[in-house]
Amino acid sequence: MACISLRDVCLDYPLYGAYDFSLKRRLLGRLAGASAPTQTIRAIDNISIEASAGTRIGLAGPNGSGKSTLLRLIAGVYPATSGRIGITGNVMPLLGLNAGVNMDFVAADNISLLLRISGRKPTQAIIDEIWAFTELEERMQHLPLRMFSSGMLMRVLFATATAFPADILLLDEWLSVVDENFSAKAEQRLLKLVAQAAIVIIASHDQELLRRTCTSIVNLDRGRVVNTVSLESDSPYPFELREKRA
């Protein structure tokens, strides 16, 4: 059973200035006995979040409020400075679409490499299925990605990233990147993915999107939780309502 439990978690982000990357300075400073401690900034300040299966949390807040950092903390990119983090279930962090993409490789190679990175074994059938979703021409599968327009590139990456369900899904600023035509289809697929995942955490500025997809919205500011809005819904799948309305 997937669950996330953050208790009083803090993260001090070390601010490495230009000189903090120098071993020579560090050693000289230590010899001189005047080693200044590295500056840190509290990026996450005492945040507690409990999420069990079926929870969809939206993270909202101004730029620099710690949304992405919190997602990365949950993904295990940053070690917490203090507090308890307990996570069960496999985490699929989709924080940047173009991570791991090599523009010189042909599309099919990129797709299979990205699948491998997520721990899946790529087969031709899976690649074809992903390709079908992108609605791009078949022969483009064998063109290097650098020949793709940015919209086409996004289609490929989105289709690959969302091809498999995960227990815990971490999403960061998603749909703004896809063009109008594709957007509806992409959102539908995202909603399907969200429906399959046990826990979803989405960071976004799009309040509408968060209201449609989440069961609660956590507002962050300067690394602290400002408030938590719980969205009451009769249906276990709140987005179904919206789909009917649409």
Next chain:
Amino acid sequence: MTPAHYSARRLSVLHIFKVYYPDLFGGTLSVIRDICAGLKDIASAGVLVCSRFGGQRQIVVDDVAVERVRSFGDVLSLPAAPTYPWRLWRRIAEHDLLALHAPFPLADLVFAFGLGRNRPLVVHWHADIVSHAALRRFVEPLMRRTLRRAHAIIVSDAVLVENTPLLREFVDKCHAIPFGVDVSKYNQPALRLDRVNARGRLVLACGRLVPYKGFDVLVRTAVGRNFEVWIVGEGREHERLEQLIKELGVEDRVRLLGSVPDSERVKLMCIADVFVMPSVTNAETFGLVQLEAMAAGCPIVNTSLDTSVPRVARHGMEAITVPPGDCEQLGEAINSLIADPERRRHMGEAARHRAMTKYSTTAFSKGIEIIYREAAAAPAPTVRVSRAAAIGWLPAIQIAAALAWSDMRHRYVRSLLGPFWMSIQMAIMVAVLGSVIGHFSNAGAVARLPMLALSLTAWTFLNSVVLDATTALQNSANLIKDRALPPVIFLLQCVFRQALFALHNACVPLILWLFLVPKDFGGAVAALPGLAAFIVCTLGLSLVLGAMATRFRDLKPIIESSLTLAFLSSPIIWSPEMINQASSVMRLNPLTHLFAVWREPLATGHVAMTSVAYVLAGLSVLAVASVVTIARLRKAAFWI
């Protein structure tokens, strides 16, 4: 409360120190013993220490389980116990709370590696490192790390915090809990009678015979005065003190009693007329024996150290305080007490009263208990399985291999010759260098070619792995930060990728070997372990240097130029026989041996033991460094 419930709330505390009974007696040890005894109702204690005297590993001392790790003598006052860190690491998981009795840099080292991060730690600060000032400079960063990680720091007196710069940094964590003494132990009416000492001139001192205790000052003080000095305790100064006593001609009045059982010591304290604490450095932080003597109603003569020594027994009330190391004033103070029985009685009573009221064992145990309970209840600093553990090693290696494979395929993409343009490049290099080297030496240049090609292939592998590793993490910042892949994957990727390239290059030496050299498969098989060692070394180097070059950006140019230097100073394109005498630079160069362990079996069928030893030593150093690096890589996302 049911027994089960009760036992569930019992703490399990691991005391960490360098030595314990019965190997040694001393103040710190009796503090540990008192803590164990005082908290036996709420906590089960274990003690992990080193021992020089073999014997049983698991023993029980005063109902406390003591594990003794074999040590091979002391280096700079530290036990040389290579397995201690490992045992400590294993034991940490078994206990709820760690109690480190500082100073003990060996344990600081273990904590600096990040082991035991998930257990609360309480530091009992017994003393600063005073004796080895040079060592302190290296150890201080380690101690600071431990203190930063600790939940609480327990000192015997607030004055210690004021006078120790390192503790001042953590002043809000420090708790002053004065040691306690059980006055009832000293309440023996039979001894009260003995106490009437007709001569009225017995001076007692207690402690390990180590320099900071200042017993030599006390011995010198005895010269030309008429009191008797009995010194209780054992230690490495014994012979020196004995010699000093002989030289000064005071054998008749100064006696070294050696170590004495506790009950005997109590009796001695009760019959003594004056108790002297002549310690000369701040390593003496509290002076537990002084407190025991106070409990026995002895007037005290102590020294004006910056620690709590003159505050436990105060000048003019329970003690006469003299400057440390001053024989003249020490002698006068003792004489004045001996000459004045009324003052002695008066001071002794005051001392006993103070010990009873201010330094009770119950208050001590209670104070420790509160701090232990708080520490155990507090959330551990951070608990989380790193992503590497979450992903698992096998999938991580698979991802690294997939990335490396795709890198290699990409190298072909726009090349006319396909896979073998790399091999051709190597062939050209071997041909050119081979002809140049052929002019240097008179031996057959052609016969040398296969070895030259193989050495170049191996060197290219090592060189490019290390160079690649220095930038690997930065180049994969996206995957590390956005897909949460463990950074170590990308360092492995470098090794795998370059190994694939090296296989291409290896065609050249293979073909040359097949055509130019009489076949000797035995040598080739004998070279395999050496080759494996070479590859593992490369892997270790890539991990350690890759991580360090990412953290410290000025390392990359240093590594680059060192690699060039290493290439020229190691027997890669030239062989050891080509220069007249093996130069010492060449012999000390670890790369020479790293190449020798597989080249010599190939060429001659056997390998020098020094080379093997060199490589094994290098491998173990790299293994330790790699473990540390992998732990440190948790923070790699901050660096890129």
